[in-house]
Amino acid sequence: MSEWSVTEPRKLSFDDPVTALQVRIVNGTVNVVGTDEGSARLEVSEIDGPPLLVTQKDGTLTVAYEDLPWRGFLKWLDRKGWRRSAVVSLTVPVGTNVEVGVVGASAVVSGTEGRTEVKGVTGDTTLVRLSGPVRADTVSGNVEAQAVTGDLRFNSVSGDLTVVEGSGPSVRADSVSGSMIVDLNPGGRPTEVHLVNVSGEIAIRLPHPADARVEANTASGTVSSAFEDLRVRGQWGAKQITGQLGAGNGKLKATTVSGSIALLRRPPAEDEPWDAEPEDAPQAPTDKKVL
Known part of the structure; x- marks a missing residue:
């Protein structure tokens, strides 16, 4: 040694x-x-x-x-x-x-291409072009993952998760009050996304054309969807977005207690990266379904 x-x-x-x-x-x-x-x-x-x-x-x-x-x-x-x-x-x-x-x-x-594990009490973490499996656990630190092509796991109390150009096989995240913003890369492989939150907001932007089975639930928060093929149910209290986009090869499941959920659509062609993080609950365009 x-x-x-x-x-x-x-x-x-x-x-x-x-x-x-x-x-x-x-x-x-x-x-x-x-x-x-x-x-x-x-x-x-x-x-x-x-x-x-x-x-x-x-x-x-x-x-x-x-x-x-x-x-x-x-x-x-x-x-x-x-x-x-x-x-x-x-x-x-x-x-x-x-x-x-x-x-x-x-x-x-x-x-890097090997396994990556990050633990943070406070302080922000940035993960860029990682192709191996990734796990990030934080108390209040924020995590941004850019162009990560491996499996991504995230657990936090109040830290935020931002995924940019995500194209890994799966994204799984759990948080109490941190926001989750997930932008999936167009042309990538079908991805399994599973997000669980208590009071934090969730925003997911799907590529065009989208290819996923969708199930999103909130007990008391708001929901919005930019996809007419998805069903939005619930007027008061619990609300749900369900349905299939494309062949349904991918899987998207999002659950919150009081946080808002927004499903956003990526334009067919886009040169600029998605960098608009909502200050409040994420909102879909005004001509789309919002409950």
Whole structure:
């Protein structure tokens, strides 16, 4: 095993193979990039507080605080321990399995093909062009997934989920009050989308032509649909959107207690990315069904 204690800005290169990466920091930033190069590199450009312990053993590269374990990470609420920060950038082989844990820090993971798991207490996470399975668990941090082609799992208390150009086999998300905005990539494979929320809003934009079996339910929220082929039921209280679009190869299921649900249609041709996030409950165009 090789080990380094990083107390000041420093760069390290690792000649031994790296197949797994584990990063755990408090405050600051983590940036992980996949590369076709066979070796891994680390740059700690800023550090304040206790040292970061860097270890390499049996193909696993770890960059973490010694007192911040992965097990029970989301319950680490030692406020005195939050008085630290680091800015960490890593380049790893594209097939590396990545685990990132952040408390009050932002994280970006891009261009990898292995399994990715992110845990965050606070701080936003951005996931870009990941082709392996992805799991993100947060307390209040937001997650944005761009052009992710692997299975995506998301769990949060109050963090928001935004999926842009999603084309993976499945998107599954659970939240209490965070909003969920899912934009599915046109021309992608049939996708299974399963979203569960309590009070947060849900907006799903389907490609043209759409191809999915749809079931959306809310106990007391509003619903809106941009698709005339779907049935919208319920005038007071519980409301439901059901039906089939196209051949029905994909599956879309959304459930909320008091949050709103909007099913939006992507235009047949579009050059600009979808970046309009609703400030309030998502609304469909005024000439569409709204209850």
